Amino acid sequence: MIEEFIKEMFSEEEDFIEIQRNDLAEHFNCVPSQINYVIATRFKPAQGYYVESKRGGGGHITIKKVNITKSNYLMHAINSIDNKITSQEVDIFISNFLSQNIISETEAKLLKVATSDNVLTISQEDRDFLRANIFKNMLINLVEDR
Numbered sequence: 033m034i035e036e037f038i039k040e041m042f043s044e045e046e047d048f049i050e051i052q053r054n055d056l057a058e059h060f061n062c063v064p065s066q067i068n069y070v071i072a073t074r075f076k077p078a079q080g081y082y083v084e085s086k087r088g089g090g091g092h093i094t095i096k097k098v099n100i101t102k103s104n105y106l107m108h109a110i111n112s113i114d115n116k117i118t119s120q121e122v123d124i125f126i127s128n129f130l131s132q133n134i135i136s137e138t139e140a141k142l143l144k145v146a147t148s149d150n151v152l153t154i155s156q157e158d159r160d161f162l163r164a165n166i167f168k169n170m171l172i173n174l175v176e177d178r
Contacts, residue, residue, distance in 0.1 A: 034062075034067065037060075038056075047096060047097045051093050053067050077098075080105060084096075102134050102175075103176045106134065109171060110168050110171050116160035116161050117163050122144070123144070143167065146167075147167050147170075
């Protein structure tokens, strides 16, 4: 609910919003740390957002929406993926790609299947390493202007 509320604050003309952490926490009847958690997990650069946070005075936060092309979005995501990635982290990327219309449902299914634990039947440490390599390479192949 908090994520959707923040996303609805963006207008067609504005690519950034400023919010007060305490005001938002009061609106949702929660603690400010819950606002921090939502912002930290749902408004990452890999999801097309940049966040500037200032402490004090209620915790002023500026969230900037980055309007980027599909290729730039994918390259930014690729660069943010470490040497290892879990299937849950892949699911989050895929969900974000879908919500931003970066990939199709079919591409999402293929990405999910190719990186699933059912396919990668090796040790957990090796699995997360291999999953990252497969996922990055599949995303590179989705970049349009290579």
